[in-house]
Amino acid sequence: MAAxxxxxxxxxxAEDAVQDACAAALAQWPADGTPANPGPWLIGTxxxxxxxxxxxxxxxxxxxxxxxxxxxxSPPPGGWPAGADDELCLIFTCCHPALDPAARVxxxxxxxxxxxxxxxxxxxxxxxxxxxxRLVRAxxxxxxxxxxFRVPAADDRPARLDAVLRVVYLVFTEGHTxxxxxxxxxxxxxxxxxxxxxxxxxxxxxxxxxxxxxxxLLLTDARRDARIGPGGDLVLLADQxxxxxxxxxxxxxxxxxxxxxxxxxxxPYQLHAAIAxxxxxxxxxxxxxxxxxxxxxxxxxxxxxxxxVEANRAVAVAMSEGPAAGLVILDAVGTDPRLARWPQLHLAxxxxxRQLGRRADAADAYQAALQLEPPVxxxxxxxxxxxxxxxxx
Amino acid sequence: MKYLFLLYGxxxxxxxxxxxxxxxxxxxxxxxxxxxxxxxxxxxxAPLQPARASPTVQVRNGQTLLTDGPAAEIKEQFGGYTLVxxxxxxxxxxxxxxxxxxSDRAVEVRPVIKVEAPR
Numbered sequence: 001m002a003a004x005x006x007x008x009x010x011x012x013x014a015e016d017a018v019q020d021a022c023a024a025a026l027a028q029w030p031a032d033g034t035p036a037n038p039g040p041w042l043i044g045t046x047x048x049x050x051x052x053x054x055x056x057x058x059x060x061x062x063x064x065x066x067x068x069x070x071x072x073x074s075p076p077p078g079g080w081p082a083g084a085d086d087e088l089c090l091i092f093t094c095c096h097p098a099l100d101p102a103a104r105v106x107x108x109x110x111x112x113x114x115x116x117x118x119x120x121x122x123x124x125x126x127x128x129x130x131x132x133x134r135l136v137r138a139x140x141x142x143x144x145x146x147x148x149f150r151v152p153a154a155d156d157r158p159a160r161l162d163a164v165l166r167v168v169y170l171v172f173t174e175g176h177t178x179x180x181x182x183x184x185x186x187x188x189x190x191x192x193x194x195x196x197x198x199x200x201x202x203x204x205x206x207x208x209x210x211x212x213x214x215x216x217l218l219l220t221d222a223r224r225d226a227r228i229g230p231g232g233d234l235v236l237l238a239d240q241x242x243x244x245x246x247x248x249x250x251x252x253x254x255x256x257x258x259x260x261x262x263x264x265x266x267x268p269y270q271l272h273a274a275i276a277x278x279x280x281x282x283x284x285x286x287x288x289x290x291x292x293x294x295x296x297x298x299x300x301x302x303x304x305x306x307x308x309v310e311a312n313r314a315v316a317v318a319m320s321e322g323p324a325a326g327l328v329i330l331d332a333v334g335t336d337p338r339l340a341r342w343p344q345l346h347l348a349x350x351x352x353x354r355q356l357g358r359r360a361d362a363a364d365a366y367q368a369a370l371q372l373e374p375p376v377x378x379x380x381x382x383x384x385x386x387x388x389x390x391x392x393x
Numbered sequence: 394m395k396y397l398f399l400l401y402g403x404x405x406x407x408x409x410x411x412x413x414x415x416x417x418x419x420x421x422x423x424x425x426x427x428x429x430x431x432x433x434x435x436x437x438x439a440p441l442q443p444a445r446a447s448p449t450v451q452v453r454n455g456q457t458l459l460t461d462g463p464a465a466e467i468k469e470q471f472g473g474y475t476l477v478x479x480x481x482x483x484x485x486x487x488x489x490x491x492x493x494x495x496s497d498r499a500v501e502v503r504p505v506i507k508v509e510a511p512r
Contacts, residue, residue: 098482145504146394148481156483 001111002086004046005149011093011111012139013050018042020049087112088203089149091196095164096147103138104167105174110135112199113192123189124174161204165213165269168196172217176224177375190221201256211260212270218253219276222246233384234377238285250280268303271296290319307339315348323352343374347382354389363389395436395505396485397476402498404444404470421493429477429488438475469499476505 004021005014021042035041094107106124109115115123121131141147152160175189197214204210226240257273275296282288297313310333318326330349339345350365366382366389374382408414429435444463451458463470475492479485482502489500 096482098486146396146479146482146485148483150481152483156487 001114002090003043004050005090005093005111006086007043007047008050009149011142011149012136013053014046015111015139016053017046017050020053021046024049085151087199088151091164091200092151092160093142093147093149095160095167096142097160097163098145098147099138099141101166101170103134103141104163105170106131106134107138108167108196109171109192113196115192119188123186161207161209164200165209168193168200168213168217169269171196172220176220187224190217190224193217194221208260208263208265209267209269211256212267212273215253215256215260216269216273216276218249218256219273219280222249222253222280228377231380232377233380236381237279240285242283242285245280253277254281266299268300271300271303275300288319290316294320307333307336307345308342311339311345311348318352318355323355327352327356341372343369343372343378346372347374347378350382350385354385359389359392394481394485395476395478395507396482396489397474397503397505398485398489398492399471399501399503400473400475400492400494400498401469401501402472402494403468404472406443407440418493425491425493426475428491429475432488434477434479434484434488436476436478438473440473441471444470444472472498 001014001018004018005011008014008017024045025038025042029035091108091112094111095104099107106120109120109123110117117132117135118128120135121128124131151157171189172193175186175191175193194214194217197210197217200210201214222245223237223240225246226242226244227235229235253273254277257270257277260270261274275293278289278293278296294313294316297309297316301309301313311330314326314329314333316326317329327349330345330352333339334345334349346365346369350362350369353359353362353365363386366386370379370382373379408418426435426438429438447463449460449462449464451460473494477485477488479488482504485502489495489502492500494500
């Protein structure tokens with residue numbers, strides 16, 4: 001897809017042409033045998049199909065046909081190459097900040113990861129025609145606005161890379177803490193995000209934030225199986241069976257986060273990864289170095305001055321200095337109207353109030369979290385806590 | 394590819410000519426547009442009279458209707474434009490950000506459809 005888009009200069013046309021080329025391969029390869037270089041064969045065929053389409057449709061012929069011609073009439077020795085740069089161009093194009101964030105995520109999954117429209121629609125729980133429409137609009141905007149198919153210039157690079165990393169992170173979090181639906185984790189989205197992060201880390205080995213993001217995803221994903229109880233309910237970090245954590249993913253993630261931090265250019269993803277490594281390197285929840293984690297969240301606030309980070313710091317402070325100290329920070333954060341609608345804040349407050357023995361206040365906070373309609377598995381967890389509190393009264 | 398920078402902001406008159414405020418504004422604009430001209434991207438640019446100076450024309454069933462004021466009643470008014478020729482959106486966005494209006498107003502970067510102008 002990336003190589004063909006680079007040559008025809010239009011994402012929509014490239015997608016149709018690649019589909020045509022794959023259909024041709026399905027028809028020809030079983031009879032004629034698979035070509036020696038299937039990749040270049042597909043790219044060369046897609047290129048011809050793109051020209052065919054342009055001629056047939058008589059649309060925008062000038063610009064794109066010119067682009068195809070400019071790319072050379074006959075293939076170079078060894079056939080059309082599928083370059084790593086093309087893939088990077090495709091990722092940067094799909095994650096362009098001029099596109100709506102939801103469209104960036106969908107387009108990346110479609111064009112870079114190769115998911116079908118139906119699969120993406122299912123992953124985000126929207127009807128397929130809605131997702132198809134979103135994708136068409138995004139591709140049209142790329143063409144109409146003249147978004148170039150290239151890696152951004154050095155000046156724009158940091159901001160544009162942030163947008164790319166954000167998309168990968170959104171794909172992962174949507175999989176890891178599914179915001180809607182019955183299932184708490186949608187594994188296929190986590191897998192796609194990790195695949196993307198690995199590709200980016202391979203393409204941009206000198207960017208510590210890319211390495212940091214990959215480390216973060218691996219360390220978080222290592223806990224995937226342990227996060228879900230037998231009934232499909234959420235298991236909190238402290239209660240997870242750590243023998244079920246994936247040791248290989250943890251080892252890889254820890255190596256990566258160390259390598260990134262050694263470059264001396266810290267950033268939010270590296271700090272998130274360092275926090276995740278504090279947990280994954282501890283055999284028993286009781287041995288967790290919460291003081292270190294509270295410090296890392298304190299650092300993180302410099303990059304992400306959000307009440308969510310402050311709330312997480314409050315939890316770490318509660319763990320190292322006691323629930324009362326954490327509650328002081330949480331109560332201050334709770335005055336932010338944006339955060340008052342965030343069920344996790346009320347859940348965190350409820351947990352601290354419960355630990356302090358303030359049962360009635362804890363029950364109120366659990367109820368407040370419930371009213372904000374958290375995901376189904378979290379609702380089950382809150383229900384259990386409420387029943388425990390009632391039985392103690 | 395051509396891009397039209399639409400400059401939006403509050404509908405207020407320009408500072409009177411000769412004042413230091415007016416000179417500062419003109420200097421800032423000259424600096425920005427001269428850089429664009431030097432880079433070969435600038436096609437045309439102009440400020441507009443306040444929107445309340447506009448009449449709006451509509452022809453319906455052969456009848457010409459004239460109304461006083463701008464076509465749309467909005468808070469932010471269209472107050473000027475810059476037309477540039479750039480390689481792609483990223484280049485256009487970089488230039489749009491250099492306009493003084495980007496700092497205190499808003500600059501919409503609208504891609505222009507390529508058509509043959511009648512001769």
